[in-house]
Each structure stands twice: as structure tokens, then as C-alpha cells.
Amino acid sequence: PASPADKEDPRAQERQAARMAVQAALLERSPDGPLLIATTLEALFEACEEADVLRNASVALHAAQNYSMRSLAERLGSELGYDSESICEQPGQYAVRGSLIDVYPVQENQPYRLDFFGDTLESIRPFDPTSQRSEGRVDKLLIAPAQAVELTRSRSFLDTYLSDIITQRALPKKSSPGTEKLLGSGLIHWIFVEPSFQGPQTPWKQLVKAWKTAPTQSRVLGLVSADLLESPLGSTSTAPFKVEALEAYRPWPLDMGVGHERNESELEARRNFLQTLAQWANEGQPVECLARHSGELVRMEEWLQATAPKGFRPKVGVGPLLKGIKISWITKNATSSQPDRQPWVLATEYELFGRKPQRLMSLTQRKRLPVRSRLEPIIDFEDLVEGDLLVHAAHGVCRFLGLQTLESQAGAQLVITLEFANAMRLHLPARDAHWLSRYVGLAKASPKLASLKSASWQKTLAAAERSTLDFAAQLVHIQAERDAAPGHAFAEDTPWQKEFEASFPYPLTPDQNREWLAIKADMESSRPMERLLCGDVGFGKTELAMRAAFKAAIGGKQVAMLVPTTVLCEQHFETFRERMCDFPIVVEMLSRFRSPKEQATIRKEMHSGLIDIVIGTHSLLGSQVRFKDLGLIIIDEEHRFGVKDKEALKAHWPHVDILSMSATPIPRTLYMALMGARDLGTLETPPRNRLPIETHIAHYNPKLVERAIRAEIDRGGQVFYLHNRVATIHSVARKLQERIPELKIAVAHGKMGAEELEEQMHAFVAGQYHMLV
CATH class of the missing domain: 2.40.10.170 (Thrombin, subunit H)
Structure with a gap:
């Protein structure tokens, strides 16, 4: 990231730490090793410390060497910019506890424990920031500054860390014999992905012009010897290269749209893609297919064996591209002044199956602890x-x-x-x-x-009490019928079930693993499941619901998932369909987003058994809804549904398994779980690397708001802008539009009609707008 130019930037320290981490990693790399840096134009030409200045400011430690523990602790806080805390949990922190110094270097993805005996550093041990338990030993450790050191000598990041590489290995040296054997301009490429908005104007007008005229989504700039670029910093130093031409090529579209619809065009697209890979392989280009984990590896090998052209057997491997890859250009003719480069083709499950790539976390966001919210009073009479x-x-x-x-x-x-x-x-x-x-x-x-x-109030209370007792008796009767009725016992896991579970790109948390085993045990028993699953937002309830739905559908039963809103209904529909696209399971959605004709067709297919999983809103509670063989009901956000609606489901299908999910269950539901009327499962452990919700409070500053909006849109995200008055909400939207003309803004408020409000929300979720005011 670029250095924050404004002190009001709430993430200034975090962004600066991220820059320091990259610079420190470059200091430790091998001079001849491969290098891949993802950056932006602004960050690339941002002033930064020279390499030797940063090296002298860093602290290099070796086990069994003598260091002053007191001096080291003082230097961490005063010179390197680390924050002293009682417990070291996040990058840029350190803690002194007796003869121990815990420190979390900004360039590392885990903290380290320095154990001193007097002034002798006996051991350096990495430890888990959550449990605070040590994990093994290392011999040495580099602690880079967490904040920028004094810029006594500074150049651009490009000049400081990349100019030598480009000069030595990318630019021909006419005075040196044998330069024709050097790798040409293809060794180093700048790859630009066009952001939603154009950033600040740069001195390189030709580069920006070429960038704008290139095809969208993929741009590769080849660096060759030409006139030198004007230095963006205005100093005497200039970058030793110039952009001569812009190559824009893209061997295959990133988004093929495969894996989302089950039709002939999709299968044909996959076969055509394999034909293209086979053609490249026949031309001598190495082709490899990469899976994220062993579950995808098995499916990828089976699919390639069944559908790949004859004679085409690409190499298949496992492993996410997190630790970097080494790409070597193979020279066919070493004596040629322009060596032929043999491209290397890497196909992932995203291209093969249409799986969306997961967004990676920044270095400073790893292993961050979840933010706990304070409990608010239920009623405040001051309000x-x-x-x-x-x-x-x-x-x-x-x-x-x-x-x-x-x-x-x-x-x-x-x-x-x-x-x-x-x-x-x-x-x-x-x-x-x-x-x-x-x-x-x-x-x-x-x-x-x-x-x-x-005494009318007393009569009202007495009537309400009688009605409550009558309804309670009805609930007891329904529950007794479910307890007495035999349920369907699902079979044990099939190979497809194990394959589906293995396709989940993240490891389950201990709580998720425990609750999934409990859900499977309930489904495989002959007693109808009645389970409440509680967990905070983002703790993995939906993944367990998808596994349960998959188990029921593979077992020959139908699944109904009840959600409170049409927007959430569509989100779940897309998630379920994407996860199950490689299996013979039909997923459908029943909500107002479907036309009356489509709803009638879906109900007919539900009744005939053509649909395996249906996700719907309150429309699933209608009398017209019928299933051929319903086996599982999933209720998401069960606190958003009335007691009568949920009990009507039980009364209508007494033999069906029911899985309810909520972050905040209603007292009645929670009481039934605690008294044993239904089983209770909790997810209390957040997934590893779960991003916390960060809240920053500042005085209103239009420039700060604009920077925040632009940063989020450039990231590819969307923005909610909350305003507290309906009367002035449109004027606020107009002012934002005037300040950022490129912004696509939608407005929604409580005085809109239900359908209009829902349409605006749906359009925003679908990505048609950048911001919702």
C-alpha cells in the first residue's frame, strides 16, 4: 500500500507497518531469487527508506548470543515504533514479562518469544497469539521497524528496491560482450488491473494513455530500453527504464461463467477450454493444473481423465499460491539475440470449474483476535x-x-x-x-x-393468559407427536459427501467440527432432529447447513431452507448453487424475485421431486407448497420468524429433521434448548484469520469521507452511507455524486414502498451500484 499522507487516516499505522513488512522481506531475499510484488502506481513511486538505512534500523537476533534485554526492550518502543502491551497479540506489538520479551515483527505472520538468561538470548520460539503457547524454535530473527524511520536519505520504492534488478537482468548492456544471452524485456512485467476510479495524475502521461486504451481487465507492460522516464519524485535520480510499447494479451478469459448453470453450453465451454490446453501442450508449452486441497485434487483428476482429449494428461498438483511460485523462461536458442520464451500455463480450479478465487488477507490482518462488542441495555428511558x-x-x-x-x-x-x-x-x-x-x-x-x-386491563390479561396456555398446550402436543413419530435415518457418509466436505477451502474450527459431527449423528438416527445452532455472524453456520443439505439431498430426500428476506434468499441460493455445481443436485429459489409463472413451475417441480433443495422466504409457508419427499428443514435466522409459523412447519411435517440457526435466538427457543426439548449447538470459536469489524470515530471531514469511499471502491467493494433524516437523504446523495461523479449511488429509506425498497437493495447486492445511501 501507499503511505498514508494524512494523519487523519485511521489505518495509517497499519498501512505503514505493511509497507515496512514488504521492505524488510526484500532485505532478506536472495539477490538471485525470484521476485513477485503486487503493488499500485502510487505505492511504487512513494518515497521510502534506502535499503541500508532500513537494514541498520532493523534488529537482527541470533540464539545463544549476548544482548542487553533492557536495551532491546527500550529500542523496540523508542526506535522501531512497536507498541508496548501486556499481551502481544498483533503485528507491531511487544510485551516484557520477566525474562521474556514477546514481539510480533511486522514482516512475520506470527509472534516470537525471546527467552533471556541474564543478557544471553537462550531461545527464540514462535508462539500462537491466541493461546500464547510456544511452537518450536528458530535460530535467528529479524525485527523490522513498525514505523517509518527518519528519511535522511530517501528515494522511490522502485529506485530503492527494484532498479538494480531491472538494470542487471532486464536491460541490455551494449558495452558488455555476450549481452545477447541476457534475458530480454520479458523477464519483468508490470501488470495493471484497472481500478474503478482513476487515481491521481502521474508524470508518465504516455503510460496512462497506453493503459487506458488497452483492453479491460488485463494489461501487461513490457519494460525495454528507451528514453528514461521522468522521475515522479522530482529528484536527480531517474528510473533506468522506459515504457516502449504495451502488450495486452489474455490467453483465456478469467471469468468463463462455468460451474454456475447446468446446461450444455457450460459443458461445451469446459471441453473447449480443455481443447485449448491440449493445443498449448502439443505446441510444447508446459501445462499444469493446480488444486487448493486434496479433495479438489481427486475431483480434478477424475474429471480430466473422463473428459480430457486423448493423449493430454497435464501435471496436477496441490497447494495455494501463498508462498510464491518460480517461473522460468526457457531459452530454445541460446545464441539468438532475441531468445524464444516458452510460456508456462497454469490452470486452477477457478478456470476448470468456475470457482471464485478467495480473497487473501493482508499481512497485518493475520491471526487478529475478534473484536468483542459491549452489551447494550435493552431499554433506556432516556431514548x-x-x-x-x-x-x-x-x-x-x-x-x-x-x-x-x-x-x-x-x-x-x-x-x-x-x-x-x-x-x-x-x-x-x-x-x-x-x-x-x-x-x-x-x-x-x-x-x-x-x-x-x-377493570378492562385485568380482563385483557386474563384472556391473554388463557390464550397463552391454550397455545402452549398445542405446542406440547406438536412436540409430543414429533418425539413419538419415527424419523428418517440417513445413511453414513458417501464418497461424494466426503468429496463435498473436502471442497471447502478452509479448515473447520474445533466448534464447527464438533457440531457437524453432532448434526450428522442426529440425521443418521431414527429420531427426528430438532437442533438449534447458535453462533455469531461469520462463524460458519451456513457451511454446516450446506453440508446437512447435501447429505439429505444425496440421501434421496428434499431440503427446504427458510430465510427471512429475499436478498438473503438470493445470496444463499448463489452460495449453495456454486458449492454444489459439480454434483447432480438441483437448487432453486422461491421468492418475489421469481415471476408468478416461474414460481408456479418451481412449485410443480418441488411436488414432482425434480428439485432437491429449495431456498425461499415466507412463500415456503403457503398452503400451495408441497414436496414429494421432504427430509430436512433449515431455518436461518429463526428469531425473525413467528412461533406460529415455525410450529406450523412441525405440525405439517412431524417426521422431518429441523435445523434452526441464529446468532440471537429468541428466549423461548433458547429456553427449549436449555431444558432439553431440542438439542443446542454453539459456535464460539471464530474461523482463523476472520476479519474483525473495525470502527473508527472522527469529526466529519468531506475529504476523509471521499478518501474512504474511493479506497473501498478501488478495492472492488461497496459502501453503505447511513444518514439519519429521510427529508435530506436525497440532497446528501447529490452532494456525494457531485464530489465523486463516477460513483453510482442508490438511495433507500423506510418511507419507500416494500417492493421499491427491495428492488434497490437487490440492485445494490447485485453490484449495480457502488454505494447505498
């Missing part, structure tokens, strides 16, 4: 405004008229003024505020205020 409806436990529905101080024989007293029927008022002492609660009603019409002169 009440005059006219709000309340319920007095003894007298009934009333209207809040405010707080005031009244004089009495006991002195001044703070009271809550309440209005009842016939304009009668009751002054309730503030100490008795526990008698009050907010009014929550299902009907849209406002309720009648209770009367202080009649």
Missing part, C-alpha cells in the same frame, strides 16, 4: 420521546408525556408522567420505572389507551 406508547404492568397501555419534577411533602421528586384513557394522567415515581415496558404490537393500528376507572 423515549413524548407520545411513545408504554405498558404499565398494573394499569395497561398508556402514553409517555415526559419527565418532570414535582414538589411533595417529602420534597422534590422526579416522576414519569403517563396519559391513560379520558385524558387521565398518572405521575409514576422514577424509582418505580420497572413497572413500565415498551408497547410492542403486531397490528399497524394504534391501540386504545387503558382506563384507570375500569
Whole structure:
């Protein structure tokens, strides 16, 4: 990343640490080793420390050597810019505990524990920042500065770290004999992916012009000897190369659209892609296929064996491209002044199966602990405004008229003024505020205020109590029927089930693994499953739901997944369809995003058994919905559905397994789980490297807002802009549009019609807008 130019940037320290980590890694690399740097134009020409300055500012430690522990701790804080903490958990931190110094170097992906005996460094041990347990030993450690050192001598990042490589290995030297044997301009390429917005203007006008005119999505600039570029820093030093021409090529589209629809065109596209790979292999180009893990490797080998052209057997390997790859240009004629380079073709499961690549985390975000949110009070009477409806436990529905101080024989007293029927008022002492609660009603019409002169409130309470007891008896009857009814016992895992589970690109957390084994045991038993799965957002509930749905569908049963909103319905539909695209499972969606004709067709196919998994909103609760052989019901965000809706599902399908999921289950559901009426599973461990939600508070600054928006859009993301007044929300959107003309903005608020609001949300989720105000 580029260095933050503004001190108001809330992530300035993190971005600076990331730059220092890259510079430190370049200091440790072998001079002749392969090098691949992903960067931006701004960061490439950003002023930075010269290599020898940074090397002298870093601390190199070796085990069994003598160092002053006190001096080292002082240097970490005063010179290297590390933060002193009681526990070392994140990059750029250190902690001194007795004879130990825990330090998290910014260029490393784990912290290290320095164990001293006097002034002798006895051992250097990496440790887990979560458990704080040591894991093995290392002989040496380099601690790079966490913040920029004094720029007594500075040049651009390009001049400092890359100019020697380009000069020595990419540019022909006419005065040196045998230069024709040197690798030409193809050794080093700059690859530019066009951002959503063009960044600041650069001195290299020709480069920008060539960049704009090249085809979108893939640009490769070949560096050859020509006129020198003007130095962006305005110093006497210039980059020893010049852009002569721009090559834009792309052997195969990155997004083939495969793996999303089961039709002939998709299969034909895959076969055509294999024909292209086979043609390249016949031309002598090495072709390799790479899988992320062993599960994908097995499927890739089986698929290639069944569909690859005769005689084409590419090399297949496992391993994500996280530690770097070495690409060698093979010279066919060593005496030629322009050696022929033999390209190396690498095909991943993304090209073969249409799997989307996972976004990698930055170095400073690894192993970061989750941010815990503080619990907020359920009711705060300071938030009440005059006219709000309340319920007095003894007298009934009333209207809040405010707080005031009244004089009495006991002195001044703070009271809550309440209005009842016939304009009668009751002054309730503030100490008795526990008698009050907010009014929550299902009907849209406002309720009648209770009367202080009649017993109508007591009659209402008695009727509600009888109705509650009747409904409770009905619930007990439904639950008793489910307990007595025999359920379907699914078979043990099939090879396809194991293959599907192996296709998940991340390791399960211990909690996920435990709960998945429990869910499988429930499904394989003859008792209908009744399980509640609790876990925070992003803790992996959906993955377990997909595995359960896959197990049911492969076992010959149908699956219904109930979600509260149409937007969430479509998101789950895309996720399920993508994960199961390589298996004979039909996934469909039933919501308002389908036309009436499409909904009728889907219901018909559900009844005939052509659809294996259907994901829908409340439309799944309709009387017209029928299944041929339903085996599993999944309720996502079960707290968003009413008790009657959920119990109606149980009454209609008493033999079916039910898996409910929620981050915040309603008290009744949680109570049933705690008393044993249903099984309870919890996901308390966040997935490794889960990104925390970061909140920064600052005074409103239009420039800061603009920078934040541009940074997110350039990253390929989207922005929510929250405004607190419907009356001025459109003017806010207009001002943002004037400040950033390229921005595509949608506006949504609570006074819109339900369908219009849903359309705006759907368009935003589909990526048609950059920002939703």
C-alpha cells in the first residue's frame, strides 16, 4: 500500500507497518531469487527508506548470543515504533514479562518469544497469539521497524528496491560482450488491473494513455530500453527504464461463467477450454493444473481423465499460491539475440470449474483476535420521546408525556408522567420505572389507551393468559407427536459427501467440527432432529447447513431452507448453487424475485421431486407448497420468524429433521434448548484469520469521507452511507455524486414502498451500484 499522507487516516499505522513488512522481506531475499510484488502506481513511486538505512534500523537476533534485554526492550518502543502491551497479540506489538520479551515483527505472520538468561538470548520460539503457547524454535530473527524511520536519505520504492534488478537482468548492456544471452524485456512485467476510479495524475502521461486504451481487465507492460522516464519524485535520480510499447494479451478469459448453470453450453465451454490446453501442450508449452486441497485434487483428476482429449494428461498438483511460485523462461536458442520464451500455463480450479478465487488477507490482518462488542441495555428511558406508547404492568397501555419534577411533602421528586384513557394522567415515581415496558404490537393500528376507572386491563390479561396456555398446550402436543413419530435415518457418509466436505477451502474450527459431527449423528438416527445452532455472524453456520443439505439431498430426500428476506434468499441460493455445481443436485429459489409463472413451475417441480433443495422466504409457508419427499428443514435466522409459523412447519411435517440457526435466538427457543426439548449447538470459536469489524470515530471531514469511499471502491467493494433524516437523504446523495461523479449511488429509506425498497437493495447486492445511501 501507499503511505498514508494524512494523519487523519485511521489505518495509517497499519498501512505503514505493511509497507515496512514488504521492505524488510526484500532485505532478506536472495539477490538471485525470484521476485513477485503486487503493488499500485502510487505505492511504487512513494518515497521510502534506502535499503541500508532500513537494514541498520532493523534488529537482527541470533540464539545463544549476548544482548542487553533492557536495551532491546527500550529500542523496540523508542526506535522501531512497536507498541508496548501486556499481551502481544498483533503485528507491531511487544510485551516484557520477566525474562521474556514477546514481539510480533511486522514482516512475520506470527509472534516470537525471546527467552533471556541474564543478557544471553537462550531461545527464540514462535508462539500462537491466541493461546500464547510456544511452537518450536528458530535460530535467528529479524525485527523490522513498525514505523517509518527518519528519511535522511530517501528515494522511490522502485529506485530503492527494484532498479538494480531491472538494470542487471532486464536491460541490455551494449558495452558488455555476450549481452545477447541476457534475458530480454520479458523477464519483468508490470501488470495493471484497472481500478474503478482513476487515481491521481502521474508524470508518465504516455503510460496512462497506453493503459487506458488497452483492453479491460488485463494489461501487461513490457519494460525495454528507451528514453528514461521522468522521475515522479522530482529528484536527480531517474528510473533506468522506459515504457516502449504495451502488450495486452489474455490467453483465456478469467471469468468463463462455468460451474454456475447446468446446461450444455457450460459443458461445451469446459471441453473447449480443455481443447485449448491440449493445443498449448502439443505446441510444447508446459501445462499444469493446480488444486487448493486434496479433495479438489481427486475431483480434478477424475474429471480430466473422463473428459480430457486423448493423449493430454497435464501435471496436477496441490497447494495455494501463498508462498510464491518460480517461473522460468526457457531459452530454445541460446545464441539468438532475441531468445524464444516458452510460456508456462497454469490452470486452477477457478478456470476448470468456475470457482471464485478467495480473497487473501493482508499481512497485518493475520491471526487478529475478534473484536468483542459491549452489551447494550435493552431499554433506556432516556431514548423515549413524548407520545411513545408504554405498558404499565398494573394499569395497561398508556402514553409517555415526559419527565418532570414535582414538589411533595417529602420534597422534590422526579416522576414519569403517563396519559391513560379520558385524558387521565398518572405521575409514576422514577424509582418505580420497572413497572413500565415498551408497547410492542403486531397490528399497524394504534391501540386504545387503558382506563384507570375500569377493570378492562385485568380482563385483557386474563384472556391473554388463557390464550397463552391454550397455545402452549398445542405446542406440547406438536412436540409430543414429533418425539413419538419415527424419523428418517440417513445413511453414513458417501464418497461424494466426503468429496463435498473436502471442497471447502478452509479448515473447520474445533466448534464447527464438533457440531457437524453432532448434526450428522442426529440425521443418521431414527429420531427426528430438532437442533438449534447458535453462533455469531461469520462463524460458519451456513457451511454446516450446506453440508446437512447435501447429505439429505444425496440421501434421496428434499431440503427446504427458510430465510427471512429475499436478498438473503438470493445470496444463499448463489452460495449453495456454486458449492454444489459439480454434483447432480438441483437448487432453486422461491421468492418475489421469481415471476408468478416461474414460481408456479418451481412449485410443480418441488411436488414432482425434480428439485432437491429449495431456498425461499415466507412463500415456503403457503398452503400451495408441497414436496414429494421432504427430509430436512433449515431455518436461518429463526428469531425473525413467528412461533406460529415455525410450529406450523412441525405440525405439517412431524417426521422431518429441523435445523434452526441464529446468532440471537429468541428466549423461548433458547429456553427449549436449555431444558432439553431440542438439542443446542454453539459456535464460539471464530474461523482463523476472520476479519474483525473495525470502527473508527472522527469529526466529519468531506475529504476523509471521499478518501474512504474511493479506497473501498478501488478495492472492488461497496459502501453503505447511513444518514439519519429521510427529508435530506436525497440532497446528501447529490452532494456525494457531485464530489465523486463516477460513483453510482442508490438511495433507500423506510418511507419507500416494500417492493421499491427491495428492488434497490437487490440492485445494490447485485453490484449495480457502488454505494447505498
